[in-house]
Amino acid sequence: MTSSDTNAKYLFMWLWRRYLRRYTGLLLIALAFMALESGMTAGFSVMMEPLFDKAFTSSNRSILVTVGVVVLVLFVARGLASAVHKVILTRAAQLSMADIRQDMLNHLMTLEIGYHADKGPGQLIQRVEGDVGAIAKVWSTLVTGAGRDALTFVALLGVAFWTDWKWTLVALIGLPLMIAPTAMLQRYVRQNARKVRDIAADQSTRLNEVFHGITAIKLNQLERHQSRRYRVLARDRVRGETRSAAGSALLPSLVDIMSGLGFFGILYFAGTEIQDGSKTLGEFMTFFTAIGMMFEPLRRLGAVSGAWQVAAASIERIIEIMHTEPVLVSPSNPQPRPDGVPSVVLDNVCLTYGDTPVLRGLSFTAEAGKTTALVGASGAGKSTVFHLLSRLVDPQTGSVTIGGTEVSAMGLKDLRGMISIVSQEALLFDEPLRDNIVLDRTVDEPALTRALEAAHVQDFVPRLERGLDTRVGPRGSNLSGGQRQRVAIARAVLRDTPVLLLDEATSALDTQSEAVVQKALEQLAEGRTTLVIAHRLSTVRNADKIVVMDAGQVVEQGTHDTLLAKGGTYAALYNMQFGAEAD
Numbered sequence: 266m267t268s269s270d271t272n273a274k275y276l277f278m279w280l281w282r283r284y285l286r287r288y289t290g291l292l293l294i295a296l297a298f299m300a301l302e303s304g305m306t307a308g309f310s311v312m313m314e315p316l317f318d319k320a321f322t323s324s325n326r327s328i329l330v331t332v333g334v335v336v337l338v339l340f341v342a343r344g345l346a347s348a349v350h351k352v353i354l355t356r357a358a359q360l361s362m363a364d365i366r367q368d369m370l371n372h373l374m375t376l377e378i379g380y381h382a383d384k385g386p387g388q389l390i391q392r393v394e395g396d397v398g399a400i401a402k403v404w405s406t407l408v409t410g411a412g413r414d415a416l417t418f419v420a421l422l423g424v425a426f427w428t429d430w431k432w433t434l435v436a437l438i439g440l441p442l443m444i445a446p447t448a449m450l451q452r453y454v455r456q457n458a459r460k461v462r463d464i465a466a467d468q469s470t471r472l473n474e475v476f477h478g479i480t481a482i483k484l485n486q487l488e489r490h491q492s493r494r495y496r497v498l499a500r501d502r503v504r505g506e507t508r509s510a511a512g513s514a515l516l517p518s519l520v521d522i523m524s525g526l527g528f529f530g531i532l533y534f535a536g537t538e539i540q541d542g543s544k545t546l547g548e549f550m551t552f553f554t555a556i557g558m559m560f561e562p563l564r565r566l567g568a569v570s571g572a573w574q575v576a577a578a579s580i581e582r583i584i585e586i587m588h589t590e591p592v593l594v595s596p597s598n599p600q601p602r603p604d605g606v607p608s609v610v611l612d613n614v615c616l617t618y619g620d621t622p623v624l625r626g627l628s629f630t631a632e633a634g635k636t637t638a639l640v641g642a643s644g645a646g647k648s649t650v651f652h653l654l655s656r657l658v659d660p661q662t663g664s665v666t667i668g669g670t671e672v673s674a675m676g677l678k679d680l681r682g683m684i685s686i687v688s689q690e691a692l693l694f695d696e697p698l699r700d701n702i703v704l705d706r707t708v709d710e711p712a713l714t715r716a717l718e719a720a721h722v723q724d725f726v727p728r729l730e731r732g733l734d735t736r737v738g739p740r741g742s743n744l745s746g747g748q749r750q751r752v753a754i755a756r757a758v759l760r761d762t763p764v765l766l767l768d769e770a771t772s773a774l775d776t777q778s779e780a781v782v783q784k785a786l787e788q789l790a791e792g793r794t795t796l797v798i799a800h801r802l803s804t805v806r807n808a809d810k811i812v813v814m815d816a817g818q819v820v821e822q823g824t825h826d827t828l829l830a831k832g833g834t835y836a837a838l839y840n841m842q843f844g845a846e847a848d
């Protein structure tokens with residue numbers, strides 16, 4: 266069968282070792298209070314004896330009062346003990362779930378952008394939130410229920426055996442018959458629970474896309490289409506949830522069937538012995554009470570096993586993530602980052618995404634301290650070059666070096682610390698504008714002010730309600746595209762790295778701001794190794810070198826003037842854009 270059969274014990278041990286064991290102290294305290302609660306229950310039954318044999322038979326009122334007070338105290342203590350262990354268990358459960366969520370987040374941030382692109386945010390959010398939540402919901406029930414019920418079951422079984430072992434065996438005659446159907450039901454519950462979790466993840470993806478794409482949905486009138494897609498998932502989820510619940514509910518019912526068989530056996534077997542006079546009615550009543558009480562915890566244990574299957578489905582999904590190892594990691598013996606301003610060299614680089622070749626033997630050099638422009642049609646692989654330099658992806662073959670050192674030989678921190686990227690889509694976080702620019706570093710005020718001026722962020726800050734302390738909204742939604750891009754430029758100014766990568770860095774700006782920001786970027790580029798991607802060729806004509814790419818290869822390179830003179834691809838592109846002016 267599929268992964269839904271992953272050894273339940275393995276799943277539980279994984280959870281226990283990594284996340285539950287550290288709270289053993291809390292669990293033990295909770296257990297103590299559980300024992301206290303059971304003790305009080307037992308104590309109450311013990312009080313029946315003095316009540317019937319002493320209090321009721323004497324005329325002394327004070328005995329009545331004493332017994333009454335003791336019973337009262339027992340009940341109060343029982344209530345308190347029960348509340349305390351519930352609170353402690355909930356706390357332990359929540360603490361361990363918070364640990365799992367934290368670890369998942371930390372781990373997910375180490376995984377490649379390809380992994381994230383494949384799964385999508387909705388799916389991953391659902392795993393961190395939904396799957397962990399599903400475990401939290403059942404596991405304190407598991408601890409409370411399973412422990413107490415198993416103990417009670419064993420104790421009552423002892424009483425039954427002690428009364429009459431033959432009767433006990435007859436009563437349990439249905440037990441072996443339960444094993445196969447129980448296993449089948451458990452698998453059924455687990456499969457459906459897993460299906461439910463998968464659908465929940467798809468639903469999250471839908472919601473995530475709808476809420477991010479709300480503008481596109483409204484403008485393209487996709488409300489009904491999206492609503493329908495969601496409804497289909499919702500219907501499947503209802504079916505899965507119902508089946509999983511039905512399976513869970515049938516598990517304790519199996520115990521009922523077994524009890525029925527047991528009772529039938531006992532009534533006949535013990536009945537004949539009583540009719541023959543070899544056993545007394547009293548003996549039968551003791552036995553019958555013990556067996557009758559035994560089935561209740563057994564039923565609950567059946568229910569617990571259903572709940573466990575639901576949790577197991579979620580644990581499997583969590584383990585799937587935690588066992589996905591990041592591929593792009595720092596080497597174990599990283600080389601030091603090159604000093605000074607480095608050159609950037611790509612040599613015969615090939616890269617495919619799946620079966621699609623994106624870069625096909627790409628080679629070019631970006632001289633140290635100079636500006637190199639990458640131009641070419643959409644999809645030519647320009648942005649991919651930036652991903653290679655910052656090691657968001659690795660090439661299949663070929664070498665990518667910065668300052669003579671392979672990027673894969675450097676520590677990721679060192680490498681990314683050398684590079685600033687300003688890209689098409691400037692991503693902001695739901696934090697104050699200042700934090701979005703400073704990015705978790707300490708920056709002195711004058712340096713910040715200079716960066717704000719240089720990136721022309723200062724142009725719009727005074728118009729914001731709370732200036733630099735204005736929250737920019739999720740993904741920076743409260744700012745315009747051009748404003749976001751200027752924030753990204755300010756970040757780069759502050760980072761002050763030897764390598765600067767500009768990917769359509771001014772594409773979202775109006776012509777006037779673009780001219781101003783363009784000048785700021787040219788200043789910023791001075792003394793750094795800069796790679797510029799731009800479709801508007803006017804912005805790259807001053808570059809020291811222009812590399813023209815087509816379908817993952819370099820087709821020509823040189824300065825603006827030499828390329829124009831050559832009359833090749835670049836000249837054709839340029840004349841198309843500026844033909845009117847050139848005439």
Ligand SMILES: Nc1ncnc2c1ncn2[C@@H]1O[C@H](COP(=O)(O)OP(=O)(O)OP(=O)(O)O)[C@@H](O)[C@H]1O
Nearest residue numbers: 379382618621623642643644645646647648649650
């Ligand atoms: N994560 C990915 N998975 C699969 N294919 C991808 C992925 N990222 C990029 N590609 C493909 O790689 C090719 C190059 O993409 P890239 O973003 O480098 O193009 P580009 O030259 O920057 O284009 P543009 O000028 O439109 O920004 C494209 O054909 C794209 O479909």
Ligand SMILES: [Mg+2]
Nearest residue numbers: 647648649768
């Ligand atoms: Mg691009």
